[in-house]
Amino acid sequence: MSLGSLPNVFDPAFASDPDSLTKLAHYPSRPPQVGGEQGVGSHKDSGVLTHLLLESASRGLQVQGLDGQWIDAPPVDGAFVVNIGEVLEVATDGYLRATPHRVLTPAGASPRTSIPFFFGPTLQARVPRLRLPVGLRAETHGISHDESNQLHSTYGDNMWKAKMRAHPEAFARWHTDTPRPAATTTHLRN
Ligand SMILES: O=C(O)CCC(=O)C(=O)O
Ligand SMILES: [Fe+2]
Numbered sequence: 001m002s003l004g005s006l007p008n009v010f011d012p013a014f015a016s017d018p019d020s021l022t023k024l025a026h027y028p029s030r031p032p033q034v035g036g037e038q039g040v041g042s043h044k045d046s047g048v049l050t051h052l053l054l055e056s057a058s059r060g061l062q063v064q065g066l067d068g069q070w071i072d073a074p075p076v077d078g079a080f081v082v083n084i085g086e087v088l089e090v091a092t093d094g095y096l097r098a099t100p101h102r103v104l105t106p107a108g109a110s111p112r113t114s115i116p117f118f119f120g121p122t123l124q125a126r127v128p129r130l131r132l133p134v135g136l137r138a139e140t141h142g143i144s145h146d147e148s149n150q151l152h153s154t155y156g157d158n159m160w161k162a163k164m165r166a167h168p169e170a171f172a173r174w175h176t177d178t179p180r181p182a183a184t185t186t187h188l189r190n
Helices: 086-091 155-166 168-174
Strands: 025-027 039-043 049-054 061-064 070-072 081-084 101-104 112-119
Antiparallel strands (some): 025 112, 049 081, 049 112
16 A cells, blocks of 8 residues: 555554544435435545445445446445545545546435545644655556646645535635635646
8 A cells, every 4th residue: 555655654643643533424315306416426535545335135236447437336335435525636646546426316315324434634733745666656646637637745624625615605604714724835737
């Protein structure tokens, strides 16, 4: 996992007060006649790694391939779904890419419960950017660049950005005085 760096390269970022979170997510059933959309829109997780526990009959999770196509990701018995988060994409210079994913709950869908575990470092920690060995560097396209989604190597900044985007009304109401991610944060480019 350290991709040519020392095996403990990430340890300091997780050493004190790592900000991991386990969430219990419930998606109610949808009678066939109820329109609209429900679920989770397309996004990438903002942290390092997510371990997602799904019920064995769970449906609706999709991941996006490099060609833009959405692919069903049904559960595998006895296994977690593992999502690469944006901070890990930054740390590996895009060798590991944050996986866009979404949850669909079409009309008629059964209720769904999932348990994601977001494995995150200390909020203030700047996660080190690895120096990839030449062979691996040849296989990476670098960090994805999107003006509307800046990536930050400090986990707290990256997570805050994602929260602001996911909950604009709450931020407009309760966080009018909240600064955006620190000005010192690097805006990473390819
Ligand atoms: O419920 C799921 O299967 C995925 C949820 C998710 O992507 C998230 O909470 O970030
Ligand atoms: Fe997610």
